[in-house]
């Protein structure tokens with residue numbers, strides 16, 4: 001049996017903050033932000049709740065997959081910025097989409113969350129617990145951002161990405177595996193207290209990212225028997241263009257293979273990877289047989305990678 005991506009979707013809230021907007025709010029400049037992060041704009045959910053974005057992305061993915069609510073038998077939502085502590089955002093989403101009484105839960109693995117959520121869904125499908133899973137990563141990080149702290153506020157945006165994963169009897173292809181890990185002893189480097197604001201030691205997270213992304217890539221590809229040059233696209237978590245370019249240089253990858261959205265959307269935590277995936281899909285840039293490598297890191301500190309072979 002295999003598990004493949006049957007459809008993708010995304011939601012970017014309509015309001016946009018530019019670097020010029022930040023230069024009016026804190027002591028910063030377009031030159032500093034672009035030079036240190038690569039970010040130019042980010043979308044922010046002024047009027048939308050997290051569940052509104054999750055719903056829009058999920059509906060788009062279901063439409064793209066050609067499935068109805070009755071087909072969905074599992075919902076996993078990755079979020080660290082839910083509208084409420086509980087119940088799970090996945091249950092709110094189930095209600096919005098009028099889904100049957102199915103498995104619904106949230107995953108809290110921060111920016112690595114989509115890769116974790118896909119792992120949960122894919123393994124449940126492969127062991128017969130579900131046939132069609134809705135996997136959504138939806139984040140309203142700006143609700144936790146301190147807009148007086150220039151070292152963090154310029155980095156983050158809001159958005160949601162979704163994928164419908166489906167199991168069938170074909171052999172090979174689809175989700176080829178993942179490597180997932182965490183280092184809880186480094187957890188203080190990026191955290192948020194209940195009702196509080198995001199706190200980050202940027203240097204520490206930067207160093208962590210540059211160290212663990214290659215580790216995740218190599219452990220995953222070692223287990224699946226692939227090499228990175230086989231991959232059509234690498235979709236890294238979008239925290240900082242300098243981190244993305246460091247990974248690109250390490251493997252001497254051509255620029256066009258490494259997907260970048262951070263310039264337009266900033267860091268949307270776990271929503272970055274599925275939004276980038278949906279952009280590739282909607283632009284018609286994915287063909288059956290293409291290998292896609294996703295790699296992320298984030299609060300936890302968590303990290304991980306997943307490998308897909310595209311195709312129905």
Ligand code: UT7
Pocket residue numbers: 027028029032033036037111150151152154190200201202203205206209239240267269297298299
């Ligand atoms: O999803 C995972 C989460 N996060 C990350 O992956 C973040 C990883 N870290 C980073 O992306 C980078 O460390 C940052 C973008 C957060 C910071 O960039 P940096 O090149 O490491 O800057 P820095 O912290 O070394 O700061 C250099 C200088 C400092 O001034 P002094 O002390 O040298 O006078 C900062 O105060 O730049 C200053 N600075 C700013 N200046 C203008 C920090 N933020 C700003 C700003 N505008 N927005």
